[in-house]
Structure formats: structure tokens, C-alpha cells
Amino acid sequence: MGGRLIPLLVIAAASCGPRPEPAAAVKEAPWVPDAGAVVTAVAPEQPFHFDHTIHAGKYQIPCQTCHAYADHSPIAGIPTAAKCMGCHRFVDKQKPDVQALEAAFEAGDRVAWNRVTRVPDHVGFNHEPHIQAGVRCQKCHGAVETMKVVRMAKPLDDMGFCVDCHRANHAPVDNCIVCHK
Numbered sequence: 001m002g003g004r005l006i007p008l009l010v011i012a013a014a015s016c017g018p019r020p021e022p023a024a025a026v027k028e029a030p031w032v033p034d035a036g037a038v039v040t041a042v043a044p045e046q047p048f049h050f051d052h053t054i055h056a057g058k059y060q061i062p063c064q065t066c067h068a069y070a071d072h073s074p075i076a077g078i079p080t081a082a083k084c085m086g087c088h089r090f091v092d093k094q095k096p097d098v099q100a101l102e103a104a105f106e107a108g109d110r111v112a113w114n115r116v117t118r119v120p121d122h123v124g125f126n127h128e129p130h131i132q133a134g135v136r137c138q139k140c141h142g143a144v145e146t147m148k149v150v151r152m153a154k155p156l157d158d159m160g161f162c163v164d165c166h167r168a169n170h171a172p173v174d175n176c177i178v179c180h181k
């Protein structure tokens with residue numbers, strides 16, 4: 001599979017180019033290869049300040065308190081401003097960042113967080129089977145609780161990353177349509 005994959009990735013790189021994005025969405029981040037196999041992407045700008053090291057790190061709020069769909073749907077989900085205000089009606093009310101959030105919430109605005117992690121359109125990713133099988137968020141997203149700004153810390157848009165773990169866990173590898181629409 002490794003031998004077959006390299007030409008595939010070259011073709012993908014040559015033929016795809018930047019993926020089209022709606023105007024308000026993520027600026028596609030350039031890849032910066034690290035030492036070893038791990039790659040990191042520069043994170044997009046976000047409309048509000050949000051820090052995982054405080055929420056998921058210091059206060060250890062469980063990931064699924066905010067990303068509540070991960071165990072029963074394809075998407076993990078991003079919390080609404082109403083969800084934030086459930087705590088911030090009481091917590092850190094005096095902080096300008098929280099007041100900006102509250103103003104947006106009261107105006108009924110949807111908080112348009114920019115997407116950080118994305119697989120190509122021809123791939124159908126689904127959180128549910130992974131969470132149900134006990135795969136931790138950090139296996140795929142890295143130590144998000146240590147990231148002041150979330151970035152894509154693992155090569156989630158590389159088929160080899162998916163397939164290596166599938167092979168190690170007896171999850172599907174050769175049934176292509178499991179992952180390809």
C-alpha cells in the first residue's frame with residue numbers, strides 16, 4: 001500500500017490545487033513539514049478569542065461538553081454562542097472578549113468559527129465509529145488542551161495516516177468505499 005500511495009499523493013498534489021472555499025471560510029493553510037512524519041498547519045484567524053489551554057487544559061472541561069455530536073454523528077460540532085453563554089453569563093463577565101461574545105449572542109449572530117481541520121471532498125470522514133471504538137480525540141487532533149490556538153497537528157488529509165491506524169486496529173483498509181464517496 002505504501003508503494004501505491006506515494007504516486008497517488010503526487011497525483012493529488014498536482015491535480016487538486018487549492019480547494020475552493022466559500023468567501024467567509026478558512027484561508028487554506030500552507031503545510032509546514034516538521035522533523036519526522038508530523039506536519040503542522042498554520043491555524044486560521046478566528047472571529048472571537050477562544051483558548052483551549054484554559055477550557056480543556058486548566059479547567060479540564062471534557063471535549064464533548066462543547067463538541068457534543070462526536071459520539072453519535074459524523075461531525076463533532078462547534079459550540080454555539082448560547083452554549084458559551086451558559087457559563088459566561090457567570091464566568092469572566094467583565095472581560096472584553098466575553099463581552100464581545102455576549103453582544104454577538106444578544107444580537108442573535110451565529111459565530112462563524114473558521115474551519116481548521118478538513119479532509120478532501122472525496123473522503124467521507126465520520127467521528128462516530130471512532131469515538132464508539134474508544135479512539136481518543138488526541139490521536140487525530142494532537143494535544144488540543146495545550147494549544148492556545150488550534151491547528152491541524154496530524155496529517156489528517158493524508159490517506160496513509162488513516163490507513164496505518166486502520167491496519168493496526170483491524171479497521172477497514174481495502175474496502176475503499178468505506179472512506180471514499
Ligand code: HEC
Nearest residue numbers: 008011012120123157158159162163172173174175176179
Ligand atoms: C481509512 C480511509 C481510507 C481508505 C480505506 C481508503 N482511502 Fe483513499 N484516501 C483517504 C484519504 C483521507 C485521502 C485524502 C488524501 C489526499 O487526497 O491527498 C485519500 C486519497 C485517495 C486518493 C487520491 C485522490 C485524489 O483525488 O487525488 C486515491 C486515488 C485513493 N485515496 C484511492 C483509494 C483506494 C483505491 C482505496 C482502496 C484500496 C482507498 N483509497 C482506501 C482515505 C482512505
Ligand code: HEC
Nearest residue numbers: 055056061062063066113114115116117137141144145150
Ligand atoms: C468550552 C468549549 C470547548 C471545549 C471544552 C473544547 N473545545 Fe475544541 N473548540 C471550541 C471552539 C469554540 C472551537 C472553534 C474555535 C477554534 O478553532 O479555536 C474549537 C475548535 C476545535 C477544533 C478545531 C475544529 C476545526 O475547525 O477543525 C478541534 C480539533 C477541537 N476543538 C478539539 C477539541 C478537543 C480534543 C477538546 C478536548 C481536549 C476540546 N476541543 C475542548 C470549543 C471547545
Ligand code: HEC
Nearest residue numbers: 048049050051054059061079083084087091092095097098
Ligand atoms: C463549561 C463552562 C464554559 C463554557 C461552555 C465556555 N467557557 Fe470560556 N471560560 C470558562 C472558564 C472556567 C474560564 C476561566 C475563568 C477564569 O479563570 O477566570 C473561561 C474563560 C474564557 C475567556 C477569558 C479567558 C481568555 O481566554 O482570555 C474567554 C474569552 C472565553 N472563556 C470564551 C469562551 C467561548 C468563546 C466559549 C464558547 C465557545 C466559552 N468560553 C465556553 C468556562 C466556560
Ligand code: HEC
Nearest residue numbers: 063067070075076077117118119125130135136137140156
Ligand atoms: C480518527 C481520527 C479522529 C478522531 C478520533 C477525532 N477526530 Fe475530529 N476530525 C477528524 C477529521 C479527519 C476531521 C475533518 C473532517 C472533515 O473534513 O469532514 C475532524 C474534524 C473535527 C472538528 C471540526 C468539524 C466537526 O466535525 O465539527 C472538530 C470540532 C473535531 N474534529 C473535534 C473532535 C473531538 C472533540 C474529538 C474527540 C471526541 C475528535 N474530533 C476525534 C478526525 C478525528
Ligand code: HEC
Nearest residue numbers: 124125129130133139156161162165166169171172178179
Ligand atoms: C488512530 C486510529 C485511527 C485513525 C487515525 C483513523 N481511524 Fe478510522 N477507524 C479506526 C477504528 C478503531 C475504527 C473502528 C473499527 C470498528 O468499529 O471495527 C475506525 C472506523 C472507521 C470508519 C467506519 C468503518 C466501517 O466499518 O464502517 C471509517 C469510515 C473511518 N474509520 C474512516 C477514517 C478516515 C477517513 C480516517 C482519516 C482521516 C481515519 N478513519 C483515521 C481508527 C482510526
